[in-house]
Structures are given as structure tokens and as C-alpha cells.
Amino acid sequence: MKRDNFWFPFEPNRWLSNEKLALVSIAAKGLWIHLLCLAYKANAEGKLVINGNIPTNEQISRMVGQDALPLLSELEMAGVFTRKDGAIYHAGIEKGLAKMNDRAEGYASRRHKTPSNSPSITHLSLINDQSIVHNNSNSKNKKEREGLRPIRSEWLAYSKEIGWGITDAESAFDYYESNGWKIGGKTPVKDWRACARNCQRRNQTTTKKENKPMNDNHRNSCYSPPTYKVMGFKCREDWVKAGCP
Numbered sequence: 001m002k003r004d005n006f007w008f009p010f011e012p013n014r015w016l017s018n019e020k021l022a023l024v025s026i027a028a029k030g031l032w033i034h035l036l037c038l039a040y041k042a043n044a045e046g047k048l049v050i051n052g053n054i055p056t057n058e059q060i061s062r063m064v065g066q067d068a069l070p071l072l073s074e075l076e077m078a079g080v081f082t083r084k085d086g087a088i089y090h091a092g093i094e095k096g097l098a099k100m101n102d103r104a105e106g107y108a109s110r111r112h113k114t115p116s117n118s119p120s121i122t123h124l125s126l127i128n129d130q131s132i133v134h135n136n137s138n139s140k141n142k143k144e145r146e147g148l149r150p151i152r153s154e155w156l157a158y159s160k161e162i163g164w165g166i167t168d169a170e171s172a173f174d175y176y177e178s179n180g181w182k183i184g185g186k187t188p189v190k191d192w193r194a195c196a197r198n199c200q201r202r203n204q205t206t207t208k209k210e211n212k213p214m215n216d217n218h219r220n221s222c223y224s225p226p227t228y229k230v231m232g233f234k235c236r237e238d239w240v241k242a243g244c245p
Contacts (some may be wrong), residue, residue: 008040009096023078028071032080034064039093043101046094047087054087149181150192158193164200172199 015021021029039048048055061068072088075081081090150158152173159169176182181189189195226236 008036008100018080020079024074024080025071028074028078028080031064031068031071032075035060035081035088036090036093039088039090040097040100043097044087046091046097047084047089049087054085148189148192155192155196158196159200162197162200164196164203168199168203169196172196 021032024032035048038050039046042049044052050059055063057069057072060072076083081088083089150173152170155173156166156169159166176189176192176195179185181192183189183195
């Protein structure tokens with residue numbers, strides 16, 4: 001079975017705990033990984049062949065770019081691989097290939113078999129189309145919601161346009177930005193420009209109340225007349241002449 005793109009089983013724990021691999025150098029381990037890839041790609045019952053031929057030590061050396069004979073000897077002496085029919089062989093590769101082929105055949109049979117209770121292609125297409133429409137709708141709603149929320153520069157530019165003070169405008173923007181652009185923390189803002197105008201009017205009303213002078217009624221309610229007037233004298237001199245302090 002030819003495979004242009006393939007995978008092969010690799011278990012890191014087994015690799016790290018392999019006593020035979022522990023006996024060889026890091027260079028030999030690197031060569032063995034390269035040979036594993038070639039052997040799995042060949043799919044030749046655990047044997048290393050290339051285009052149906054057993055590669056020589058010299059050919060392997062040319063593939064890896066250095067003299068591979070010492071490393072091959074190191075791997076073979078440690079028992080990492082053996083020879084079968086003159087080719088490098090590893091029983092684990094043969095078992096892994098059998099599992100890979102069984103899984104590939106099972107996948108192929110399932111792909112060409114449509115269960116009676118599975119959705120039809122037409123139904124799946126309808127589902128996908130509805131999903132696209134739903135996603136587009138969500139995207140449109142999101143853009144509409146974002147359109148109701150100005151960025152700081154837009155808010156300040158409009159505030160300047162309507163003659164609203166920069167300090168109050170910035171405070172208002174930070175307030176609405178922090179609560180998700182909701183009026184009173186509950187109702188979403190539908191028109192941020194109208195919201196800015198309302199904020200400006202509230203600021204102006206508050207400022208007028210704070211700067212309004214005290215009216216006469218308020219002053220009179222806090223005003224106490226002099227004692228001589230309370231006692232019925234017209235002026236303080238009459239009060240003094242009468243012997244009062």
C-alpha cells in the first residue's frame with residue numbers, strides 16, 4: 001500500500017526506557033530515527049528497503065551525509081535492530097505497520113459506507129448553509145452593536161463639536177466604557193451621540209445649580225436681627241441710653 005503522507009506509531013516512554021538504545025550514542029540514536037522513517041515508508045514487513053532494494057552501508061552514508069558504518073555497527077551490536085534477508089529489520093516496525101494498515105483499511109471501508117441513520121449529503125449541505133447564515137448574522141449583529149459604541153477620538157471630536165468640556169466628556173466616556181455602554185447600568189445605548197448630548201445637558205444643569213447665588217429667602221432664614229431691635233428700640237444708641245449693654 002503506497003502512502004504519500006503517512007504517520008507511524010512512536011511512543012516516547014518506550015523510546016526513553018529502551019535499554020538497548022541507552023547503550024548507543026546520541027548520533028546513533030539520530031541515525032536510527034532516520035532509518036525508522038525509511039522503514040515505515042517502505043512498508044516492507046519491518047525491513048528497510050528503498051524502491052524494493054536493500055540499501056548498502058555506502059548508500060545509507062550518502063543519504064545521511066556522513067560515514068554511517070560505525071553508527072550502524074553500534075546499533076546492531078546493541079541489538080537495536082537485526083538483519084532479515086540481508087536487510088535491516090525490526091520486529092516493532094512490522095507490528096506497527098500491521099496496525100497502520102488495519103486502521104487504514106478500516107477507515108477506507110467506513111468512508112465508502114454511509115450508515116442508514118447518518119445525515120445525507122443534502123442534509124449536511126443544508127446544515128452547513130444554515131451555519132454560514134447564522135455566523136453571518138452574528139457577525140452583522142456584532143458590527144451593528146459596535147457601531148453603537150464610539151471610540152474615544154470619535155466621542156471627544158463630537159463633544160468638541162457640541163461645545164462640551166473635554167474633562168467632563170472624558171469622564172463620561174470612561175464611565176460608559178466601563179459599564180458596557182449601558183444607561184443606568186441596564187439599558188444599552190442606542191445612539192451614542194444622543195447620549196453625549198444628554199450628558200452635556202446634565203453637566204450644564206449641575207454646574208448652574210452649583211454656581212447659583214444664595215437667594216434672599218435662604219439668607220433671611222439664617223439671619224438673626226440685633227438684640228436692640230428685638231427689644232423694641234429703633235437704634236443701638238437708644239438701647240445704650242436705656243442702660244443696656
